[in-house]
Amino acid sequence: MNRFLAFLRKEFLHIFRDPRTLVILFGIPIAQLLLFGYVLTNEVRNVKIAVVDQSKDYLSIRLTERLLSSGFFQLAAIPSSQSEYEGLFRSSKVKEIVVFEPDFAKNLIKEGKAGIQVIADASEPNAAQLVVNYTTAIANDFTRNEFVKDQKQPGINIKVRMLFNENMRDAYNFIPGLIAVILMLISAMMTAITITREKETGTMEILLASPLKPIQIILGKVVPYMILSIVNALVVLLLGYFVFHVPIIGSLALLLGEILLFIFLALSLGILISTFVNNQVTALAMSGFVLMLPSILLSGFIFPVKNMPVPLQIISNLIPPRWFIEINRTVMLKGGGLAEIWPNTLILLGMSALFIFISIRKFKIRLQ
Amino acid sequence: MISSEPVITVKNMVKKFGDFVANDNLNFEVYKGEIFGFIGANGAGKTTAIRILCGLSTPTSGEMKVAGFDIYRQTEKIKRNIGYMSQKFSLYEDLTINENIRFYGGIYGMKIADRKARTAEMLERLDLSAYGNRKIGDLPLGWKQKLAFSIAILHNPKIVFLDEPTGGVDPITRRQFWNLIYEAVEKGITVFVTTHYMDEAEYCDRVSIMADGRIVALDTPEKLKKRYDAANMDEVFLKIAR
Numbered sequence: 001m002n003r004f005l006a007f008l009r010k011e012f013l014h015i016f017r018d019p020r021t022l023v024i025l026f027g028i029p030i031a032q033l034l035l036f037g038y039v040l041t042n043e044v045r046n047v048k049i050a051v052v053d054q055s056k057d058y059l060s061i062r063l064t065e066r067l068l069s070s071g072f073f074q075l076a077a078i079p080s081s082q083s084e085y086e087g088l089f090r091s092s093k094v095k096e097i098v099v100f101e102p103d104f105a106k107n108l109i110k111e112g113k114a115g116i117q118v119i120a121d122a123s124e125p126n127a128a129q130l131v132v133n134y135t136t137a138i139a140n141d142f143t144r145n146e147f148v149k150d151q152k153q154p155g156i157n158i159k160v161r162m163l164f165n166e167n168m169r170d171a172y173n174f175i176p177g178l179i180a181v182i183l184m185l186i187s188a189m190m191t192a193i194t195i196t197r198e199k200e201t202g203t204m205e206i207l208l209a210s211p212l213k214p215i216q217i218i219l220g221k222v223v224p225y226m227i228l229s230i231v232n233a234l235v236v237l238l239l240g241y242f243v244f245h246v247p248i249i250g251s252l253a254l255l256l257g258e259i260l261l262f263i264f265l266a267l268s269l270g271i272l273i274s275t276f277v278n279n280q281v282t283a284l285a286m287s288g289f290v291l292m293l294p295s296i297l298l299s300g301f302i303f304p305v306k307n308m309p310v311p312l313q314i315i316s317n318l319i320p321p322r323w324f325i326e327i328n329r330t331v332m333l334k335g336g337g338l339a340e341i342w343p344n345t346l347i348l349l350g351m352s353a354l355f356i357f358i359s360i361r362k363f364k365i366r367l368q
Numbered sequence: 369m370i371s372s373e374p375v376i377t378v379k380n381m382v383k384k385f386g387d388f389v390a391n392d393n394l395n396f397e398v399y400k401g402e403i404f405g406f407i408g409a410n411g412a413g414k415t416t417a418i419r420i421l422c423g424l425s426t427p428t429s430g431e432m433k434v435a436g437f438d439i440y441r442q443t444e445k446i447k448r449n450i451g452y453m454s455q456k457f458s459l460y461e462d463l464t465i466n467e468n469i470r471f472y473g474g475i476y477g478m479k480i481a482d483r484k485a486r487t488a489e490m491l492e493r494l495d496l497s498a499y500g501n502r503k504i505g506d507l508p509l510g511w512k513q514k515l516a517f518s519i520a521i522l523h524n525p526k527i528v529f530l531d532e533p534t535g536g537v538d539p540i541t542r543r544q545f546w547n548l549i550y551e552a553v554e555k556g557i558t559v560f561v562t563t564h565y566m567d568e569a570e571y572c573d574r575v576s577i578m579a580d581g582r583i584v585a586l587d588t589p590e591k592l593k594k595r596y597d598a599a600n601m602d603e604v605f606l607k608i609a610r
Contacts, residue, residue, distance in 0.1 A: 003474060006471055006473075006474020006475050009471070014460070205452070205456070211444065211476060
């Protein structure tokens with residue numbers, strides 16, 4: 001046991017002495033949280049728009065007020081002629097222009113319909129789509145509530161509820177995903193790098209020739225990163241809960257258990273990578289391209305798996321975070337329990353067992 | 369003092385990598401307290417043999433005992449009783465001298481008081497007492513090699529295996545390094561060393577010359593020189609290799 005403690009002590013010295021390791025361990029998770037929390041947001045908030053009111057009647061003015069008081073939009077310009085539109089978009093002063101036709105109220109009351117032209121800056125297609133959708137929704141809502149109800153016109157009144165995320169907050173999406181990505185980064189990548197470093201410098205030979213058992217060496221390399229992974233996962237969960245208000249509706253114990261399972265999986269993946277490569281640069285490249293990119297792009301973290309082309313959907317099944325992110329969403333947001341997530345749990349367990357099995361085989365071959 | 373008591377016995381050691389035979393039926397004994405040299409060109413099979421004896425690799429066949437323990441069944445006990453220094457420099461560059469010593473003392477299960485006493489003695493011997501808190505990475509190569517050797521024998525092993533320990537070191541440091549080896553022998557440690565420097569072969573009590581995975585000659589340097597009518601080990605080696 002003392003031998004093992006001596007080993008752990010050395011590992012922590014390596015970690016706290018190397019600025020690059022510290023940046024990866026603590027800087028990247030924080031940077032990712034801030035990035036996803038405040039920069040890469042899909043939410044519509046204070047979008048700059050221009051309003052051209054050719055009617056200036058009581059209904060057009062009220063709808064304009066409704067748009068501007070929604071919190072989604074902010075009036076940035078009132079162009080006086082059509083020739084100004086392009087300049088406004090080109091200089092990015094506005095993202096959308098709302099044009100009311102002349103006699104807006106009159107047309108609406110007399111003919112039951114009136115036109116609004118919505119022009120959006122589609123150089124950012126996703127953002128444009130969102131902004132237009134929000135505008136349309138507010139306009140429809142306005143006509144229904146303010147106007148149509150007096151007319152007794154037939155119409156389908158659609159009432160939408162966005163279950164599990166009523167306010168369509170982005171954080172509900174990225175916190176469960178970010179936990180997976182960060183754990184991949186710390187557990188898998190750092191483990192792969194730290195073990196390969198030992199091989200590259202030749203100290204692995206010395207360790208193997210010492211009375212330490214191979215399992216003690218591997219555990220000694222892995223345990224510090226396991227502890228740091230747990231700390232990081234807890235920090236993301238806490239920040240998610242207190243700063244971004246992402247709830248944990250399901251069992252916290254279950255969630256933590258699943259997180260531990262995923263850490264175990266990521267660590268075994270890191271060990272597996274280290275049995276294949278012999279220098280740190282390759283380990284870094286392998287982890288970066290083989291782990292990080294698919295973890296972000298193919299796991300359903302950013303792009304829904306169901307929207308991917310079929311070949312990519314099949315590949316995504318091989319990516320551990322895909323199953324883990326699903327677990328996180330189910331437990332945290334939907335309050336699901338083991339009854340819903342046991343298949344995912346089994347898949348993660350199976351993957352871990354497979355990784356460990358291959359690692360042991362590879363290790364034995366190396367000794368021969 | 370060299371006794372006739374063997375601390376390493378090797379009978380019919382064979383190691384194959386696929387079709388390639390790295391060690392072809394080696395037989396030798398190493399006696400307690402001697403400096404036993406393994407000489408040969410690169411690729412002659414020296415490192416393969418030393419790795420098998422240290423438990424880093426398993427032989428294809430043969431019977432071997434190290435420090436009285438069987439190489440197949442008692443690897444753990446062997447590892448407790450040996451020290452090993454590999455071709456690659458093997459201390460942690462980002463840790464200080466003291467931290468490295470503490471680590472190696474720790475994994476060999478040394479008692480703290482014992483470790484501290486031996487550390488002080490060792491740093492004193494190497495004139496490094498004032499540098500305990502220097503990072504290994506900041507030291508010149510010669511110092512590092514001497515430190516690596518001193519740390520490899522810190523836990524007072526029965527046998528120390530040195531795999532080309534003086535590669536890339538200048539002649540003066542090499543001489544100093546061999547003084548450290550002699551001091552270790554005086555303390556009763558048996559030294560098993562591989563090298564391709566022929567002048568170092570002269571420093572050994574007995575040398576075994578390897579070529580193509582086989583031992584082609586094994587004796588004291590004096591007898592080898594006499595047998596091959598050579599002025600030095602370099603000539604012996606050239607005559608055998610031819």
